[in-house]
Amino acid sequence: MTNIFGIPSVLAAGIFAIAGSASTLAQTELRWGHVYESQSPYHEWAESAAEAFEDRTDGRYTIEVFPASSLGKQTDLAEGLELGTVDIIYDGQFFAGRRYGPMAIGSAPFMFRDFAHWEAYRDSDLFLDLSAGYAEATGDDVAGLVYYGQRHVTSNSEIRAPADMEGMKIRVPNASLYKMFPEAVGANATPMAFSEVYLALQQGVVDAQENPLPTIQFKKFYEVQDYITLTGHITDALLTIVAGRVSDSMPDEDYATLMAVLKEAAEGASSDIRSSELELVGWFREQGGTVNEVDRAPFRDAVADELNGPQASWDRKTFDRLQALK
Numbered sequence: 001m002t003n004i005f006g007i008p009s010v011l012a013a014g015i016f017a018i019a020g021s022a023s024t025l026a027q028t029e030l031r032w033g034h035v036y037e038s039q040s041p042y043h044e045w046a047e048s049a050a051e052a053f054e055d056r057t058d059g060r061y062t063i064e065v066f067p068a069s070s071l072g073k074q075t076d077l078a079e080g081l082e083l084g085t086v087d088i089i090y091d092g093q094f095f096a097g098r099r100y101g102p103m104a105i106g107s108a109p110f111m112f113r114d115f116a117h118w119e120a121y122r123d124s125d126l127f128l129d130l131s132a133g134y135a136e137a138t139g140d141d142v143a144g145l146v147y148y149g150q151r152h153v154t155s156n157s158e159i160r161a162p163a164d165m166e167g168m169k170i171r172v173p174n175a176s177l178y179k180m181f182p183e184a185v186g187a188n189a190t191p192m193a194f195s196e197v198y199l200a201l202q203q204g205v206v207d208a209q210e211n212p213l214p215t216i217q218f219k220k221f222y223e224v225q226d227y228i229t230l231t232g233h234i235t236d237a238l239l240t241i242v243a244g245r246v247s248d249s250m251p252d253e254d255y256a257t258l259m260a261v262l263k264e265a266a267e268g269a270s271s272d273i274r275s276s277e278l279e280l281v282g283w284f285r286e287q288g289g290t291v292n293e294v295d296r297a298p299f300r301d302a303v304a305d306e307l308n309g310p311q312a313s314w315d316r317k318t319f320d321r322l323q324a325l326k
Contacts, residue, residue, distance in 0.1 A: 149212025
């Protein structure tokens with residue numbers, strides 16, 4: 001039997017099966033893993049980037065996004081870039097700094113005057129230079145910088161000046177740059193798993209913790225803390241990192257498209273986080289919480305000598321370039 005094209009039906013079936021297989025094989029799936037909840041802007045914008053990349057490459061590529069540590073903890077994801085189990089991740093600047101020291105500068109206390117200073121850094125030649133240095137050192141590419149928020153202190157006792165934090169037991173991530181600020185003001189920096197913080201605050205195991213306002217809201221730390229003090233001691237961010245093998249296996253034009261959609265997603269998530277941050281001061285007060293603005297200068301002065309001290313993994317020139325940004 002022949003079909004309307006004059007091709008024997010069995011042969012035609014084979015041709016179309018082969019064509020279908022070729023089409024299937026032509027589609028490449030990338031895996032994006034992160035530790036943030038599926039309701040977070042980090043995940044929502046990752047999904048948006050995945051959709052945009054598939055659309056702009058006419059379906060040749062898909063990105064499957066795995067939220068909420070479903071591919072492992074942050075350390076597992078970082079290792080996965082090298083092992084080939086994940087292609088794209090978010091990574092903290094401090095942790096990226098373990099692979100390329102200067103990249104950690106953005107996670108140090110009081111490196112940024114305000115959000116505008118952080119934006120200037122994100123859009124600067126300095127950030128491009130650090131990203132290039134990271135790529136040379138690791139083989140992986142930095143696709144974007146995602147705003148995480150200014151970190152503030154929550155506590156059960158009022159903080160107005162650095163002296164009020166002396167002896168305070170404050171939970172911090174287990175990383176030296178996050179310990180720098182509390183130690184400089186005489187507090188007892190206490191590393192603890194993030195999942196344990198709420199219960200530790202509730203039971204008085206620690207007196208305080210520090211995080212951006214959206215995190216304080218999402219994790220409901222305000223339920224077990226009386227005060228939020230707007231120290232703004234770290235203006236934190238995440239890096240979007242792409243495994244080097246992705247660029248090696250992809251045509252330049254497609255890779256440029258990938259980097260573009262990832263940068264757009266980083267900017268979108270940053271905008272959402274910033275908007276949330278600005279709205280939340282009023283929201284916390286509506287819940288009956290006490291939110292105190294403080295003079296940040298004495299807190300900044302307490303840590304100033306440490307910023308180019310033994311814990312600095314950047315040089316003075318890099319520090320000066322960052323401070324000179326307007």
